[in-house]
Amino acid sequence: MRPLFSGIVNCLLGALFTYFAIQQVQVGGWGFFSYLLLLIATLDLGSGIRLIFLHFKLKNSVKK
Known part of the structure; x- marks a missing residue:
């Protein structure tokens, strides 16, 4: 699973x-x-939150 999707699902479950x-x-x-x-x-x-930050960190490292 992708980190962004997993992060959003985990945040939604946390809110629930x-x-x-x-x-x-x-x-x-x-x-x-x-x-x-x-x-x-x-x-x-x-x-x-950690998975969402991981997604953006991986995205920035791929661009460089």
Whole structure:
């Protein structure tokens, strides 16, 4: 898979897990599942951003 597409998908999944975590906190408060959803969202957003930066880094290195 291409890094840009994978990065966008990971960022979207991170946003989705953040939304689920917000809904979980509103319904049941801060519990284990809320923290788990936030951990997954953080990992997805971090890897998504890293893959997007990797795409632009590879694109710049090919031009040079």
